[in-house]
Amino acid sequence: MNSLDILILVMLVMTTVYVIISSKRANSILTISTGLLALLFVIQFFWKGFYWQYIPTYLQSCLLMIAIYGKLGSRRKLLHFSLGILTVVALVPWAIFLPVPGLTKPVGKYSVGTQIFRWVDSTRAEQISEDPFDKRNVIVQAWYPAQGDAKGTHSLYLDGLPTLPPKVSIMPSFLMDHYDQIDTYAVTNAAPAKAREKWPVVLFLPGYGAARAFYTSLAVGMASHGYVVLCLDHPYEAAITQLANGKLATTIENFQPGDSDRLGFMKDRLDIRVADVKFVINQIENKSSNADTFFTSLDLNRIGIAGHSLGGATGAAAMAGESRIKAAVNIDGTLYGGLPKSTVYLPFLLIESKKDEVGRFERYEAGNQALFKQFHGGYRYELEDADHYSFTDVPLLLAPPARLLAGYVLSIGQQSKKTHKATVSLLDAFFDHTLNGNPSQTDAVANRYESIARKSVAY
Template sequence: MNSLDILILGLLVITTVYAIVHSNRGNGAFTISISLLSVLVVIQLFWKGFYWHYIPAYLQIGLLIIIVYVKMPSHRKLQHISLGVLLVVAMVPWAIFLPVPVLTKPVGKYAVGTQVFRWVDSTRTEQITQDPFDKRNVIVQAWYPARRDVKGTHSLYLDGLTNLPPKVSVLPSFLMDHYDQIDTYAVANATPAKARKKWPVVLFLPGYGAARAFYTSLAVGLASHGYVVFCLDHPYESAITQLANGKLATTIENFEQGAPDRLGFMKNRLDIRVADVQFVLNQLENKNSFTTTFFTSLDLNRIGIAGHSLGGATGAAAMAHDSRIKAAVNIDGTLYGGLPKSTVHRPFLLVESNKGEIGHFARYEAGNQSLFKHFGGGYRYELEDADHYSFTDVPLLLAPPARLLAGYLLSLGQQSTKTHTATVNLLDAFFDHTLSGNPSRIDAVANRYGSIVRKQITY
């Protein structure tokens, strides 16, 4: 909510309460309040555009205007009830969804720029669609350090905002009508900052079914600390992404009905993701993939990978298969399938939500123990204030009352802003040590937060 929204809703509450409490509603103060409210609504409409959240408020203002000019003393009790009920209804939309959510602000020393690349892997047939001529698309958004004085338009939060399908994942798309106003804290196609040496690279993979957009807070935050972050969308698994030909691709789930636990299905999706990662690495090595000299400043000897949920497990699996990846972070991810037989000692970090609330899932624990064994150990930290969705932007799409309710009743996105900041700081410390060789400060970062606990690794 912006300051104008808060002012309008606050004035609406004050005016409505005044109308209910005082019988002399036609006095000057009441008339001025109604007039000011009407003017502010018109300003909002022309400045920010139509919000569906305001529909009950428009009705409330209309009723208040009628009360100013129409005297109906015999129906005063009905008026009071109508005003009270409509005021509650007018507040409900604002208590559930925000028209323009506010993301977690990056705190690194760099401004951030961003570019989107929509690549086609001509060597792979798309496995998920039914079209035998489909080639695998991989969509990558680069978030990178930019000059502090950079000016320009912030990047769009979500692909396809002007032409969304009726639903994006489980959310009606009309809720996202004004997501083009979300400040991503990154300027589209900004001039990159000059680096003293080449930039370290981090690939970031989203959770199953999630669009890359829902990890903008983490990606921008890490880029602000001096990394080039390539955030992937996996088409037909992502909630929504735009392909190279302009088509909007949404989730397709074609798992076999005879496999209710979907183990084979999830392993197949993880394998597709690993191939996507390897394709992106090939593209980064292919200088012809880019039309800007910025990508010649990437240090391809310092590549890390991170991801959330299935993305975290995929990143770790990708490192096990590809020696170009030097360090991996799994954020709350469950591994499906096996790993190569050879053991390669490489830096590995597991960042997890509070497992005390939901108990350790056997598959989650077994998968991560096998990763620790494969990589020869690593780091493991639990964020006691976080749940599985706290690492995403999704809780920030909700208004504070709904976010609080969802957090404590449904374990959906508790302490998300704090979780984003803590996770970015942990990843920065981990990659600074493992990719750049600087002294380890991971424990020191964790100790800043009373809610981060380092856990023993017992593989």
């Protein structure tokens, strides 16, 4: 919601209140006010385009003009009452969904660039779609430190804009009509920043059913601190992603009969994701040999992995079987399936939301204890103000009133921007130590945030 939208709504409400409490019909104040409102509507429409949130506002404006300039007689009180009701109705859309949400602004010292790669693994058949000739696609969006004078347009927030299907996950796509205006704080195809050495790499995996877009705040935040973040989309699991042939792929869920807890289904998806990770690492290794590509700026001896929810558990499982991954972060994820045996210490970090409901998180706890055992220890921090969805951008798609209601009443997406900043700080401290070889600062970072508590690791 930009300053022009706020100005229009404030003027509309003030004019409506003046009309209701004033006994006068048209006067100089109302003439100037309605004329300015009309001008602002025109400017907004041609500058930003049509917002569906304005529909009741347009109706209210028409009713307002009738109240000011019409000959109403005894119907004036009824019209004033209708104006009051419509004022509330006009404000409701703005209190729920924002036309153009604002993401968490990165605070690192680097500008950020981004590129998208849509790769096909010709050695793997697609297991999820019904087409027997499908090959596995993996979509990767790179977020990276860019030259400080990088110029250009910001990247599109979501694959498929502006030709989205009727629904994206559970959300009607018309709510996203103007998501092309979201500032991602990254310049498309910007030149990588020059450095004395190559950049460390962090693969980032989304939660189950989530598109990579919903982790833009975390990815851009990490890139601004000096990492190349490769954020993956897993087709037919992600809410929406565009394949190499241009097709838009949405979620397909093919649960097996008798799998009431979806354990087998989730393990299969985790295994597919692990294979996706290995494919991506192979791709960047192959492409780094070409001197003219972006991939020559990547240090393939410093690869870490992080993810949220199923993505976090997948990242840890991928590290257990992939020696090229040097460190892993699980953000609030539950492990499905087993792990290969290992006797080697590998750096592992668990970042979690508040877990204060006894008995609810038994599978989550058991899976993470298995990970700590696998990697012979690690770090564990709890963000006491966060819930599972706070790590994503999804709460930021809501207007502040709806965000407060979802966070404090429904415990969904609490303190999102605060959570993003704390999470990026922990990720930066952990990977700066494990990939860059600098002294560990994770405890120092935790001490800067009252909401972060270090928890003991027992396995």
